[in-house]
Amino acid sequence: MMSNPGEADTGVSVRRWQDIPGWFTWRDAQEEAVAHFPGGGTFVEVGNYLxxxxxxxxEVVADSGKSFTLVGVDTCRGSGPEGPRGIDAHGAAVADGGGTFAGLLHRNLIACGFADQVLIVVGGSVPTADLFADASVAWVHIDAGHDYDSVAADITAWRPKVMPGGWLSGDDYIASAWPGVVAAVHDLLPRAQPWSTIQWRWVNE
Ligand SMILES: C[S@@+](CC[C@H](N)C(=O)[O-])C[C@H]1O[C@@H](n2cnc3c(N)ncnc32)[C@H](O)[C@@H]1O
Structure with missing residues (x-):
């Protein structure tokens, strides 16, 4: 699953997304989104880590031949201790970068050849949502803070930004490991459904 964040810090070992540490499991969801939406739309991923x-x-977008505006949003300061065991999964990368892993995230985008295809916003999810017009985004995928209040705040901020027919989704839809994620989705988006591997998805019908 995850290797040491420091392994990606050389600027030499990273050439492909598979070389970057992280917890990514929803490639099929990305492929579905790229196949489903016409080119020209905007996709936002909230919570990028490295x-x-x-x-x-x-890469999925590039391989499709379609063109989308791709935006990544991350504080680059980590989520802090979270989950049942209070693990600070991003702490080492934050410390390695002197309080931010923004440089490493950007270097990884450059190394993978996507720095010109992806816009990174270094900032909080909720204030960044305010930069987008209502009903302007085809797909927002949330993978930031996993406690109830964070997920609820992310959903509240981004739901109005999703265009009619667009998708709002998120990672770690697992009650045993991330009860806050499941509870927030149930409370704020009762029509949301399990999706892909361990994702949830709400369609703005
Ligand atoms: C689980 S990681 C993202 C993993 C990434 N999607 C991957 O595939 O490897 C969660 C990320 O959310 C970021 N984050 C936490 N709270 C945030 C917030 N309020 N706004 C923006 N980013 C946040 C953290 O800095 C961290 O990088």
């Missing part, structure tokens, strides 16, 4: 899922998305 760019594993974001570079995969850029």
């Amino acid at each position: 760019g594993r899922s974001l570079c995969s998305l850029a």
